[in-house]
Amino acid sequence: MAGHDDDPFALLEQTSTGTWAGWLGYRLGRGLERLPPDGERPVARPPAALARFESVCRCDGEGRWWVEAVDQPHPADVARWQDRLDRPAPTLAWSAGDLVPRPSRPDHVGAVEEAVRRIAAGQLYQANVCLRLETTFMGSPLGLWCEAGARLRPGRAAFVATDEGAVCSLSPEVFLLRHGRRVRSRPVKGTRALTETGRLDLAAAPKDRAEHVMIVDLVRNDLGRVCVPGTVRVARLLEAEALAGVWHLVSTVEGTLARGRGDADLVRACFPPGSVTGAPKVAAEALCCRLEPTAREAYCGAVGLASADHGIELNVAIRTFEVAGGRLWLGVGGGVVADSDGVDEWEECLAKAAPVLAAARLPPWDDPPTPRRGPAVQQEPGEAPAAGPCLETFLVADGFVVEGPARLARFRRSTGLDAGPAVEAAVGGIGAGTWRLRVDEVGGAPAVTVVPAPRPPVLDGGWSEAEVALVCFPGGLGDHKRADRAAVQDLERRVAPFVPVLFDEDGSVLEATWANVFAVIDNRLWTPPLDGRILPGVTRGVVLDEAVDCGVPLRIGRLGVEQLVAADAVLLTSAVAGLVRIRGIQGHRRLEEPHAIVATLARAVSRRWSAAGQRWALRRKML
Incomplete structure (x- = not known):
């Protein structure tokens, strides 16, 4: 395991003795830029969790499993992996309580409005304002991940467990892929329900397209800091794809990593992912620190691996359950731009969370019960006027x-x-x-x-x-x-x-x-x-x-x-x-x-x- 004093970015380049795998928490960005204090941390997690493996067993996506090792795999190692794959899957029981949103609906709606007003004042162009759903948890986080992943089948799922806790990522989004010197990122922005009408509406929606293109430009800029000049290009733009139970707009940005630049430079230049921050990135990060009542932990960071043969592969840690300290939480958010509406952004969070919760057999969520009255004050049976002329x-x-x-x-x-x-x-x-x-x-x-x-x-x-x-x-x-x-x-x-x-x-x-x-x-x-x-x-x-x-x-x-x-x-x-x-x-x-x-x-x-x-x-x- 990486130590507390190790630089997790630097470790991604040290692949000569094995494959590094794990997660990079969103708060690592605080070491890259000066940011204001962020929100409460109900369960404080380490900034990252990485471990080096001398041999790994990898599925190639076609059902074939491969043993990758620093040296030629020993037959005993291959037999050990084969034995583990042949065993019946164990029963992994788990349970969770009712999810509670933080902040509540009114407070999230208000946070979106403040972001919109600061955008109108010229302080930034976009901010990705997030909330979390949290509850109690007992049992096996791996059981949760296997069950939800089998139903949702997200393209970039990942599971990492340590003594401290677990990250159960059901992400559909590619943060960074590097094979050889070629680098690729696939930012996801813009959301609609998974219906044919939703796809057509998303493809034509000016707000979602503008939100998306801003982030594509940000990703181009991030890659341009470490890629050969002139090689960064948008290979595919604004394509509607069905991902993790909803329609998303997806683009592909590519570049060639410059000589003398390694994976540490690449990830530092692009971290945290642009799609979960905003534009300009540092201004958006700072605003979200002030608007979000709870800090992001692994959520909005990255999960993946780096190896000498495979290169680097990291997802964006969205649609990701975190389990630690007897608690479970799921972060969810959306990009706020000049014409965003707070209630619409709340509904977008609902839409993104719903298929993930359904895949995990967790109930839909809404505001928790609230007291019916504050201090003793005069009460009237007031009735709002019915719909009519204005x-x-x-x-x-x-x-x-x-x-x-x-x-x-x-x-x-x-x-x-x-x-x-x-x-x-x-x-x-x-x-x-x-x-x-x-x-x-x-x-x-x-x-x-x-x-x-x-x-x-x-x-x-x-x-x-x-x-x-x-x-x-x-x-x-x-x-x-x-x-x-x-x-x-x-x-x-x-x-x-x-x-x-x-x-x-x-x-x-x-x-x-x-x-x-x-x-x-x-x-x-x-x-x-x-x-x-x-x-x-x-x-x-x-x-x-x-x-x-x-x-x-x-x-x-x-x-x-x-x-x-x-x-x-x-x-x-x-x-x-x-x-x-x-x-x-x-x-x-x-x-x-x-x-x-x-x-x-x-x-x-x-x-x-x-x-x-x-x-x-x-x-x-x-x-």
Whole structure:
């Protein structure tokens, strides 16, 4: 076995005395680049597990077994291998508990949204955001691997067991193959269900194709660091293949390893695999360290072997069960790009995990049960408005429609209607000052009403203030702004003068009846995720973008009632009110002093809207 002080990359070149086989953990990348601290390690594993074998028995893929040895195999060794192959397979019993996802659905959806916003800010192009499913385990990891592998039949499966634990890899992806000086990598990105419709949809999907091509380019760059200039090429691009129970897009990148370069140089240059990091690789690794609550161990590293005769063969350690310390876990994730959606990414994780779990006879998974309520607060039998006509609200300041394009796009998403001409006509008929413009979906067309509105302090770098009451509202108001607000208005009347802040039965804070909710906790800005229960507020998005630009630490994920009432600051955001600082929560503490983060965000939003208004006025003059 390799020792703790051995360099696992260097060992891959020391094949003159035998074949090295084992796994390279994802966290080896921390020795190649400077990265921030990563997540919790429920079961900390070694950075790698490699062992040297003087002889190995290898199946050539056609059912024939070969004994490979450093020296001519002794007949006794061949007979020993033959005897082992002829024996009946032993019974390898195992059992596992119910899988629990970490993070939960809301937190993963929020992590994806943060990645998207950092991509929009130009910090990176793609990040592979992952989660893990974990449970208890008893019995034989080899039994799990044999049973699941026989059903799933993945192309790059591998099993490694040591005294510390086991890696049961059911991977479909080639990380690196080297035979002689020829090197090949086959990155996998883009996923659909294993149906004919899924294949056709995947082949034509712009998001998946863009995600894939970015990684192909990254792999080309990685290989280009150690290959002969001009030899790196994409031999096959964007081919849909059925792999590990789903459709994937696969490409093949090839090159010729330069003279003076060995396997250690090759693996270092490409590690961790590009398909499980993102682009640029180091920026993506750093972001995932901050977004993922648990660290990756063997998952997203590589499993395989290096030998003098065979060369090097490594998979990407995805669809891989890890067993250690009486626990079993499976990592799963997906590439996040500029147009990714958090709920869709969660569903992609489900799709990738499902055939692997089914092959292992493990039950499908979802969020674990959660408490039905946080601290004692006022409860209402609130009922979200049924599907029906939608509306949109705009703030107009001296003729300038604040965040107009984003609000028009949201109205179009909800109704399929283009309200742009109607809004433009209405704005042209009003004078200076501040106005509240409302667009309703009436008879299949947009109808506009305009009324005077107070000038929100955020336009001048400030904020208004209010007090809130916490109200249980199962399921929330949903992600469309419905015109039927009778239930909401009744609730507002009953808790007046407080603003109702809604939370779900599990104690998750959702939103106010007319605003999104933020909290400042330990100098970090928290807000609930866009998981279908809340409106994707435009001003919410503005605040998040400005927080990214200002370097304010973020957490988009589950915000519990108990966390809200203990927060250092609470903030509401909406179209017409702008930013509203909460100075008190009914039945709980008061927040007398404004927090520095609130002031920072108010100034940033004010600058953004002021600059946009000035650009609008300048264009108007030029016309």
